[in-house]
Amino acid sequence: MRAKPSRIAVTGLGLVSPLGDNVDAAWQRLMRGEGAVRRMSFEGLPDIAAASVDFDPATVLTKLQQVGTERVSQMALSAAARALEDAGLSEIGDGERVGLYVGTGLGGASTIDTGYAAMYGGTRVPPLTVPAGMVNGPAAVIAMHCGILGPVVTYAVACASSSVAIAEAAHALRRGEVDVAIAGGAEALLVRGTVAAWQALRTLAPPRADDVQGSCRPFSADRNGLVLGEGAAFLVLRREEDLAEAQREPHAWxxxxxxxxxxxxxxxxxxxxxxxxxxxxxxxxxxxxxxxxxxxxxxxxxxxxxxxxxxxxxxxxxxxxxxxxxxxxxxxxxxxxxxxxxxxxxxxxxxxxxxxxxxxxxxxxxxxxxxxxxxxxxxxxxxxxxxxxxxxxxxxxxxxxxxxxxxx
Missing domain, CATH: 3.40.47.10 (Thiolase/Chalcone synthase)
Known part of the structure; x- marks a missing residue:
């Protein structure tokens, strides 16, 4: 008889989002019907409505560490560290039994944007453009700073990237490949080149003149496009049978x-x-x-x-x-x-x-x-x-x- 698969517990939550970086405070804003969408300007482009993050990388990285570390990786590290802290895993122990599963669509968008601008502008391309801009950069930065020695995997599946990452993390736990899985995703694409590409696709909602926060209106009869956002969020996942030893109560299954x-x-x-x-x-x-x-x-x-x-x-x-x-x-x-x-x-x-x-x-x-x-x-x-x-x-x-x- 096949053994019943393990239930997977969500034991840690962490985020860096347009609604804030405190999970409970962000939730309260959301429940009150508040929004984080604002007008943003980029040289030579029409203004857009977007939801940006007020984020200081000094909260997780020294000035030297910030050099060559992309914004998307900085936010990912902060959110993952918050999730680990929430799960009581500031020290993760045996790093080989910890897996990291990260989803991102574009990876280092600002690095790539800066690199192309430098090349076409006739200036020097930053020497760390490749490692900072690679799509698995966020996962690599988290792994290095948190001591994760197990599988460190990046999924790039457009808007499903981090959902797929969470699903795959749960499968890895059930297969016994890891004992702790950190799963989530990050995106930081509010840069001129990326915005221009999305405007060319003609799917962005223009800033609403009388209510910019209402520019994104899902399911509405008068909706007219999506609003870009940025940020990061991570979950810590454990098998149910491991919770007693970890002395943790799950947030959900x-x-x-x-x-x-x-x-x-x-x-x-x-x-x-x-x-x-x-x-x-x-x-x-x-x-x-x-x-x-x-x-x-x-x-x-x-x-x-x-x-x-x-x-x-x-x-x-x-x-x-x-x-x-x-x-x-x-x-x-x-x-x-x-x-x-x-x-x-x-x-x-x-x-x-x-x-x-x-x-x-x-x-x-x-x-x-x-x-x-x-x-x-x-x-x-x-x-x-x-x-x-x-x-x-x-x-x-x-x-x-x-x-x-x-x-x-």
Whole structure:
């Protein structure tokens, strides 16, 4: 008989986000319906609405250490260190039994931007451009500073990157490859070259003249694009049987995950692939759709994307769809691309831990194509019987990742 797979506990949470770097304070801002989106300017480009992070790298690195260490790596290190501290693992012990699983979409965007600007401007390209800008830079920096000697792996799967990283970390724990898994992601792409590329794609919401914080409006009838964000978030994961020795109580359980591909279009989402990911995650968790009380939706506020996700939820939940609480926290903190899945997973854990559901802020009139679900709008609501929740991350390239969490 096959042994029952280990339950995976979330024992540590850490973030550096547009809503702040304290988990509880960021959660309270989110529940109050506050947002972190503001107007940003870049030379030669139209202004954008974006959610940036007020971050001082001196909190984790000396001035000498900061040289050649990218902003994305600095924020990743800070968030991972906070998660380890929360898990009681400031000293991790046997580094060979600790694994690190990191998701990022672009890696060192500012380093790459600076390097290209120097080359085309006829000045000297910084000598550390390659190591600072490489996509596995955040994982390497965390490993070096925390003494992680086990598997250190980076996943670059566009907007699903850090959700996939968390899923793979849980698999590694169940296989016995590691005893502690640090999983999450980071993104820092608010630089001129990257912003210009996103503007060329014509998917960014312009800054709203009368309410810049309301520029990102997932599921709204008048939504007109996504808002970029930056930051980092990490979870510390342990097997249930190891918790007694560690003397830790879990924040929540990571029950299951699933990753499926649309195989349809590079940028346009497809209902088939999203339904497949949701159904596979529920099967793996041995749960019915009606068991799930909350979905932290991918909800980017693009015209094409939101109706597809809502249709996928309606198809999977069927008669239970009207009872499924749904919100997109991206309205408050922006879209962290490769780091989005980790931040939203952390917030889903907080929903279970606090028995509250965060809102989609800034929405007054739902798109008729997004109705049929129990959208939470404006401010958060209490949810005293919230037992299970899912977090969706649906990426360019068609990769769809769903994580299922349970109340501890």
């Amino acid at each position: 990571l029950v299951s995950s699933a990753v499926r591909c649309d195989a349809a279009h590079l940028t346009n989402p497809n209902v088939r692939g999203q339904v497949a990911a949701l159904q596979a995650a529920l099967r793996s968790a041995q749960l019915l759709p009606s068991d799930i009380g909350y979905c932290n939706a991918h909800g980017t506020a693009t015209v094409a994307g939101d109706p597809v996700e809502c249709e996928a939820l309606r198809q999977v939940w069927g008669d239970s769809a009207a009872r499924l609480h749904v919100s997109s926290t991206k309205a408050a903190h922006g879209h962290l691309l490769g780091g989005a899945g980790a931040l939203e997973a952390l917030l889903t854990v907080m929903a279970l831990r606090r028995q509250e559901i965060p809102p989609t802020r800034g929405v007054h009139d739902l798109d008729p194509a997004c109705t049929g679900l129990r959208h939470v709008l404006g401010e958060g609501v209490p949810a005293s019987n919230l037992g299970f929740a899912v977090s969706n991350s649906f990426a360019f390239g068609g990769t769809n990742s769903t994580l299922v969490f349970a109340r501890a």
